[in-house]
Amino acid sequence: MMIQITLPCRLSEHHIQTAVIGAGVIGLSEARALAKDCRHEVLILEQSTSIDSGISSRNSEVSHAGIYYDRDTMPLKSQLCVNGKQMMYNYSRERDIPYKQCGKLLVATDATQRDIGLPQLIEYAYKNGVHDLQLLTKEHIAEYYEPCVKCTGGVLSPSTGIVDSHAFI
């Protein structure tokens, strides 16, 4: 059966003020913000039978530190990544949502990655305001982090973490 939902552009008590299409992490965040900050009447339309069947809960669940994006070419994305990371940690902590700021080890597998790739990551991170990256030698990695990994060097990103996406949404 086809249903028509009329969404007026002007305020009215008799119509849905705002419809959000999709109940993933973005849709639910938008719905929450619109209801909270704008006091909108919000209807969330989700095509599936549950809210946890899409990409928002089918991913690595990593909260990225903001080290992959070039500030010069992707200024908004890099800024949102860094800000969003902290917001996600804060939100999860306040609501007892399982998360862990476990850090991430990025390794180089050849000399080019070690000499060009890793410094590039550190430069991106620094420009994005992420100042906690640690450049590691392969000996340091083997002794203190991961003895079985074969690499030529690496970078430790302490602020990277993981979050329980099912609990989050």
Place this chain on the structure above:
Amino acid sequence: MTSLLADAEELGATLALQCKVQGGRVEKGNLVLQVD
């Protein structure tokens, strides 16, 4: 433990499952969505 959905619903938002948006159009200043 509360989630984004619980937050949104507590603030008055309503979730409608199995509602696939097929299309939409502007009609007399309103936005009309077709939902299957």
